[in-house]
Amino acid sequence: MSPRPTAVRVRVPATSANLGPAFDCAGLALTCWDSLDVELTDGGLAVEVTGEGAGELPVDESHLVVQAFRAACAELGWTPPGLRLSARNGIPQGRGMGSSAAAVTAGVLAAWALCPDVAEIDQAAVLRLCSALEGHPDNVAPCLLGGATLSWTTPSGARAVRLEVDPRVVPVLFVPQTTLSTHLARGLLPAEVPHADAAHAAGRSALLVHALTADPALLAEATEDRLHQAQRAPAMPESAALLTRLRSDGHAAVVSGAGPCVLALAVLGEGDAAGDPAASAEVTRLRAATPPGWECRPLQIDAAGACVLPPSS
16 A cells, blocks of 8 residues: 555535425535645644635634544544644635535545545545535535535435536526525425425426436426425525526526525527637626625536645645
8 A cells, every 4th residue: 555645635616405406415516616735743733714714714623624534534443643724715605505515525535535544535435424424415415526416315324426417507606795504594494395395396306307417498497496495585585586586587596505695507508609608698697687795606517526636736
C-alpha cells in the first residue's frame, strides 16, 4: 500500500433536492462549490472559514465538517492526532442548496482519503455514512456522485443511482437574502397525505426521470408537486409567490430543497444550442422575473460530484 497523504483538498458541489414531486429521493448537483483543505497535524484543531458563512459558522469541534470527519474516523477505527481545516465556501448557507450535505460529504471524504489504513475510498460506504449523519440521502447523493441522482434507504443504509441529464437543461437559481431552517420547513409537513396526492407524486416523479434525461419539454408537467411546497409556503411567502409566477409563465420551477431558494429548469432551444446557456432565450426571461433583493444565478449541472484533490490543486 502506498503511503497515504497527510493533506488533501476536497471540493463539493451545491445541490438541489426534491425537484418538485420527488420528495426526499431526487437531487441535482450544481456548479457552485465549497473547497476545503484538510491537513493532519501533530495535535489540536484549527478551523478557518472564508466566503459564505464566514464569521457565522463555528470554528471549533462543532463545525459540521469536523463532526463528519470525526464520525468517519470512528467508523474507520482511526484517531488522527491533530487537524487543520481551511474552508472556502461558495455555497450559501440555509437557502436550500445543500450546504449541510456538502459539509458532511467533505468531512467524511477527507477522513477516508487521509486514513492510513484504507487503500481507496469506498463510495458506497461514504454514501451510507453521510446519509446517516445528514438524516436522508437526497442532497448527499448528488453531492457525492454528481449529475442527477435518485436515492433510497434500505435496512443496510442509503443507496443511489446517477442519471445523465439531457444537455439542454440549464438550472437557474433564484437566491434570496433570507434563510430558512430545514427543521422548521419539515415541521410544516402533515403526517398524512391524501391517496390522490400520493398517486400524483408517484406519477410525476416517474415522469421527471424521463423529462430530465430524454425529453426536457415535459419538465414543467414533471415538476408539479402536491406534497410539500404549498404546505411550506407560509414559512417563505416570497418564494411561494415567485414559484407561482414562474409556473404560471410556463417555467419548470420548484422550491430548491427546503427553500427558500427557487430553482427553474430552463431548456435550451434550437437557436440556443451553440451559444452561452446563460444568454439563452428562456434564461433571459427568467432573469427578468428576478424579485428585488434576490439574485438570479444561471448555473450548470456538476457532472463530477465531490472530488478529492492534491492540496496544491
